[in-house]
Amino acid sequence: MSSKGRAAKAALLVNTGLVIAKIGVGLYSQSSALLADGADSLSDLIGDVFLLIGIKKAEKPPDEGHPYGHAKAECLASMALGAILLILAIGLIARSVNSFFGDIPGIPGKTALVVAGISIVLKFIMGVYLRKTGKMHRSEGLAAGSAHAFSDSATSVAALVGIYLARIGYPLADPLAGAIVAVLVARVAIKIISENVNSVMDRAAPPEVVAEVERIASTFPGVWNAHYIRTRKCGGRYNMDMHIQVGPSITVKEGHELGHSIGEEIKRKIPEIGEVLVHIEPYLPDHDNGGI
Template sequence: MVDDRLAKAQFAAWVGIVGNLALAGVKLLVGVVAKSQALIADSVHSASDVVGSVAVLIGLRAAERPPDEDHPYGHGKAESVSAIIVSVLLAVVGFEIGNSSIKSLFTPLEAPGFIAVWAAIGSMIVKEWMYRYKYNLGKKLKSQSLIANALEHRSDVFSSFAALIGIGGAIAGGWLGVPWMLYLDPAAGIFVSLLVLKMSYNILMESIHSTLDHVLHDDDTQELRQAILQVSGVTRIDSLRAREHGHYLIVDVKIGVNPHITVEEGHRIGKQVKHEIMEKFSEVRDVFVHINP
């Protein structure tokens, strides 16, 4: 199960690496030839996604390492760390795109070539497919880093759309002889930078939230509670904490049992509780049971 999850997630990461390399190269080449600041900014965004996908790939491999003496709960949070790295990379790229676009506002401009329009449209189609593929797989595998990487692709869709509007407006301005419309191309680059920065902030906040030992709310643990209470000998649940540790859960539960049974019988009930949870909930990696009289 673990090996299958890792294989699917790694394949998705490689799809992102190869796809973004190809897109970044094509958009940069077309942007330079067509003299489109918006498309060049968009190519830088795609290039940053390559680094993000590499970070995700490393995080996925680290997260699946078995527990050791220093990390008895496993390495699941490595995915959250890689998601934070992705957010920081996005922020750096967002600032760089904005800076270069603002500078271009103060240089002589000319309408970009029409080929830039087709490059932006093609990028939107490819990126939307990559977003849907990775987002759905990330939800299925409960991989925060894959979902963060998918959101990177979605931000690229928006940035390519903004670039398309800016490029189209600048081209129209050249045809119509309206000089101010030429500034729509670098203006689109600035808009792209704002989108990237917003996406970076959202990913960072979600990743930090997950890293700080987030526990499931009571509504999300009802099935766990029902499974525990169905175990013979369990009279009540005194407390239950299901901690998110990357893509899996660590469960700490205190149960009440008959105070007149033997220690051995209480131990057997505790083992049965752990067995039931591990059998019924594949997302649970480990269970710690405390017996109360």
């Protein structure tokens, strides 16, 4: 196995261990902070599994039943993950709030402290390791994984501080740390959901991308104007179609070649653009942007 694959697999193993330890010990020793930290690790774990399985499905080439490809499979799976995370986070926040207004929460056991400590160290080592491997392979995925591991390490620091303070006489510190971590988990969940809603709803690319498409098309000799540029988000990319007006007397062959060249140039210059469909039409002075 490549060291890149090994790094991803090692991260998966460590995350699995941490999730089991944090949720198990969090429940057993009644630490809201450790439970919330465990929920955060669980989301990472599901994310890692997605990376291994989900994206493979999304990258499946188009087939007869799905001529536009399978990119949205990833969106649906991510939205499901986001929804589960959000419900989990709300449950944890409710649990913490309950501790503030209900009975004084129990003091978390020493094991909770130890697990949070182990998590800080392991996640930190993981961050350093992923950063090193990522640099070696110039992998953005591993670099992002490294940044994530460092932020997880910081999350566990918050849990550790909460648990420690609860143990030395400030019982509300644990649910407070738990609530803070749970709010962070909820934020991630909402971000995941909204990003993928954009994709399912065919959201357009930002205006500067559309302007760049128009600019690129108009640099081609023979293009009289480009209009009706429609972009739609699909997975991590945008697919698009556009109208190009050309001189009325060029041949079908010339128009066809021009259309393909424009499409290729747009894809080359704007990596976020996936598929381009160019509709060629003769120059019509009164033609508006309403299509046809």
